[in-house]
Amino acid sequence: MTTLPPLSILDRALARSGTGESAALQSVLDRARGIDGQGISRFWVAEHHGVPGIAGSAPAVLMAAVAAATSRVRVGAGGIMVPNHQPLVVAEQFSTLDQLHPGRIDLGVGRSLGFTPAVRAGLRTTTYGDAAFAADLAELGCYLAGTAPFTSRPRPAGRIPLFILATRSGAAIAAQAGAGVVLGGPVLDDPQRARATVEAYRQAFRASECGDRPYVMIAVNVAAADTDERARGLLLPEAWAMAQSRTLGEFRALEPVDTVRARQMSARQRGLVDHHLDAAVHGTGAVVRERLAELAALTGADELLLTGATHDLDDQARSDMILAGLAQE
Numbered sequence: 001m002t003t004l005p006p007l008s009i010l011d012r013a014l015a016r017s018g019t020g021e022s023a024a025l026q027s028v029l030d031r032a033r034g035i036d037g038q039g040i041s042r043f044w045v046a047e048h049h050g051v052p053g054i055a056g057s058a059p060a061v062l063m064a065a066v067a068a069a070t071s072r073v074r075v076g077a078g079g080i081m082v083p084n085h086q087p088l089v090v091a092e093q094f095s096t097l098d099q100l101h102p103g104r105i106d107l108g109v110g111r112s113l114g115f116t117p118a119v120r121a122g123l124r125t126t127t128y129g130d131a132a133f134a135a136d137l138a139e140l141g142c143y144l145a146g147t148a149p150f151t152s153r154p155r156p157a158g159r160i161p162l163f164i165l166a167t168r169s170g171a172a173i174a175a176q177a178g179a180g181v182v183l184g185g186p187v188l189d190d191p192q193r194a195r196a197t198v199e200a201y202r203q204a205f206r207a208s209e210c211g212d213r214p215y216v217m218i219a220v221n222v223a224a225a226d227t228d229e230r231a232r233g234l235l236l237p238e239a240w241a242m243a244q245s246r247t248l249g250e251f252r253a254l255e256p257v258d259t260v261r262a263r264q265m266s267a268r269q270r271g272l273v274d275h276h277l278d279a280a281v282h283g284t285g286a287v288v289r290e291r292l293a294e295l296a297a298l299t300g301a302d303e304l305l306l307t308g309a310t311h312d313l314d315d316q317a318r319s320d321m322i323l324a325g326l327a328q329e
Helices: 021-035 059-069 087-100 117-123 130-145 170-177 185-189 191-204 228-234 236-248 257-261 267-279 285-299 313-327
Strands: 007-011 042-045 074-081 105-110 162-165 180-183 216-224 281-283 303-307
Touching: 007 021, 007 313, 021 042, 021 059, 021 313, 042 059, 042 105, 042 303, 059 074, 059 087, 074 162, 087 105, 087 130, 105 130, 130 162, 130 170, 162 170, 170 180, 170 191, 180 185, 180 191, 185 191, 185 216, 191 216, 191 285, 216 228, 216 285, 216 313, 228 236, 228 257, 228 281, 228 285, 228 313, 236 257, 236 267, 281 285, 285 303, 285 313
Parallel strands: 007 042, 007 303, 042 074, 074 105, 105 162, 162 180, 180 216, 216 281, 216 303
Antiparallel strands: none
């Protein structure tokens, strides 16, 4: 039986209908506690701004709560959107976290701007290209390594692993920065493109203060349950929320599976939902294991970052325990 690479979880702090944002944030902490010490390598949170169905806007703050609520799993960001933050401030925040929780903190960064003009204006970020991203990463790396013109405080307790969420030229920038790379989304729709992207990243990788070897994480939506049909159903709430965001311009709180099934969807919405489900990995533990092993072999992944959420928290916890069982095999 093929050995799976390490498995990690990304939680976007999605809201659920009938509950408030406090419950959404608390569910992140409860989920992290549930998988702590169960074989899952990392538990990451994300950064989104002004999205009705997402409570996770301040990853460094949420990470502090997650790290304090757990003791063994690594805690990270997937990711900090660098255009929204000064590199010095990011270095100070993550060095503080690393001093409080030595050896458990990861820093994943991205370059996405706000989704709407109003959000971009609020963040003071309207344009941001490859050159600016590469320059900010270099500056961030200097602060973390202690090679900047002044020494930022506190110093990290050790080396904080740096990962770049790759979009467009992001994989090449990660290679030049000596950082790990996280690939997902459209790049996985074309297996040959995904493999070529990974191989190009590995060949171009240059060791730096950020890392001494290439490291590839593949992000994929996953749901596991006691039957294949139930597992596919668990993905419906997020698939419907994604379809609404593409057709109505707003990502809303997750609805119960049965509510989504009863929805009257347009042809485009149905197509978007089906695409989301078909692109995900879902099924019983055995089925999920086989598909994840195939994905890892196809892409040459060093680690798999499992995303996705459902409305029912008990179903989410059951899925996590099945995945944790796979991680311990």
